[in-house]
Amino acid sequence: xxxxxxxxxxxLKVEIVAAPLYFIGLPIIVSVTWNNxxxxxxxxxxxxxxxxxxxxxxxxxTLTPKDTEGVPLDSGFPRGEEEERGLTIxxxxxxxxxxxxxxxxxxxxxxxYDLTLALIHPxxxxxxxxxxxxxxxxxxxxxxxxxxxxxxxxxxxxxGAWRYFLEQNSNAVKVAQPFSAAARQxxxxxxxxxxxxxxxxxxxxxxxxxxxxxxxxxxDAEVAALKYEIMHARxxxxxPKARSEMLARxxxxxxxxxSADAGEGQLAEYRSSFGIASDxxxxxxxxxxxx
Numbered sequence: 001x002x003x004x005x006x007x008x009x010x011x012l013k014v015e016i017v018a019a020p021l022y023f024i025g026l027p028i029i030v031s032v033t034w035n036n037x038x039x040x041x042x043x044x045x046x047x048x049x050x051x052x053x054x055x056x057x058x059x060x061x062t063l064t065p066k067d068t069e070g071v072p073l074d075s076g077f078p079r080g081e082e083e084e085r086g087l088t089i090x091x092x093x094x095x096x097x098x099x100x101x102x103x104x105x106x107x108x109x110x111x112x113y114d115l116t117l118a119l120i121h122p123x124x125x126x127x128x129x130x131x132x133x134x135x136x137x138x139x140x141x142x143x144x145x146x147x148x149x150x151x152x153x154x155x156x157x158x159x160g161a162w163r164y165f166l167e168q169n170s171n172a173v174k175v176a177q178p179f180s181a182a183a184r185q186x187x188x189x190x191x192x193x194x195x196x197x198x199x200x201x202x203x204x205x206x207x208x209x210x211x212x213x214x215x216x217x218x219x220d221a222e223v224a225a226l227k228y229e230i231m232h233a234r235x236x237x238x239x240p241k242a243r244s245e246m247l248a249r250x251x252x253x254x255x256x257x258x259s260a261d262a263g264e265g266q267l268a269e270y271r272s273s274f275g276i277a278s279d280x281x282x283x284x285x286x287x288x289x290x291x
Contacts, residue, residue, distance in 0.1 A: 012046075012089075013037050014127035016117050017218045019186075021133045024108045025145045026186045027051070027162045028101035031218040032117060032127075033252045034087070035094040045086035046121070049097040050266065051193070052163040054104070055079065057086060058120040061101060063113040066131070070111025077104055096252030098222050105159030110134050141183045144176050148187070166193055167274045172288035188214045189222070196226075196267055197275030198288050203233035203267050224249070225256040229265035 013035040022028045029051070036043050047057035060076035089095060101108075112133050118126040137145060151171050152164030173194055175184065184191075192210040199206045208230045211223050224246045231239040243257050259265045271277040276285060 011036075011038060011041060011123070012043060012119070012121070012125045014117060014119055014125050016115070016127045016130055018115055018130045018132050019216050019218050020131070021135060023137045023141070023145075023183055023186055024110065024134050025137050025142055025149075025160065026102070026183060027190055028108070029098050029189065029218060030101060030115070030117070031096060031098050031221060033094050033096040034089055034119075035252070036089040036091055038091045040091055042091060043087075043089040043121075046089055046095075047119070048087050048095075049099040051098060051100050051190070052103075052167055053077070053099050054161060054163055060118045060120065061104065062116045062118070063108075063132075064116075066112040066114060069109075070113050070134075071109040073106065073108070073113075075104055075106045093254070094252040095255055096221050096250055098218070100162055103161045103163050105161055107160075108134055110136050137183060138180070140178055141180050144179045145183065145187070148173065148175065162190060165190055166197065166270070169194055170198060170286040170288055185214075189219060192226075193267075193270065195289060197270050198286070200276065200287060200290060203230060203265070203271070204235075206230050206267060221250040221253055225253050225260070225265075226267065228257060229260040229267050232260050232265075233263075233268075 013033075015033040015035055017031040019029075032049055034043075034046050045057070047053070047059060055078035058076070058079050060074065063070070063073035065072055087095060112131070114129045115132050116127050116129050118124050136142070149160070149162055149165055150158070151173065152162075152167065152169045173191060175187075175191070188210065192214070195210075196206045208227055211227055214223050224242075228239065228242050228246055231242055236242075246253055247257060256265065259269075268277075276287070278285075
């Protein structure tokens, strides 16, 4: 379904940012912003995205080949439950988030592509188009990526999704050598989050050092939000300045700053949902990174 001009310009704008290159078999992280560009319309039940998102709303993803190697893809995330609540986005506000396309559970093929994402709600709100390249991992990197991903213990058919590496992985993760620098960089955010989820103590005890090496136009906003959450939890005197600078650069992160201020940021949520502060393991909570 093609969006009409009124839908694109008058209600919801979908803005995506992607890396120029991704290796197939690792997380394929894309930044997505839901932008309510109206002055008087409140939007309801908009999907809340993060790196564990794998269903909800109606989100389609299209890869259009730009060369003879690529294979067209027109798929998306499963719709999810009809009664799911989702986000409420007030007029003139935006929500910037990330999602991992590996969680769609589809087969990706090497090639040069144009990537678009659309939300059907019930009209079609289609994003901007961004060029990306998908490349296969070399044999050694692919073997190590598979080993790491399977630490999450995805039940049934292995779909290639990386959400389980975060949600169901209480192991002390050590990346084996050799594992190329490019592959490690694409996996770096997941490696940080898995360790952060299982770091003893509270959010204030999480080491933010790995975040300093994570860069990219699709990741910079997410990294800024995670850094601020840790700074706020530590009562860092520089936190207010970091918050102001973050919101000046990424106004779509206001919801993240407010959640962090309330002690309910992304790291705190992950830790309580499936990490060290959860009751998933009962009284035998693992401590893979010490006590």
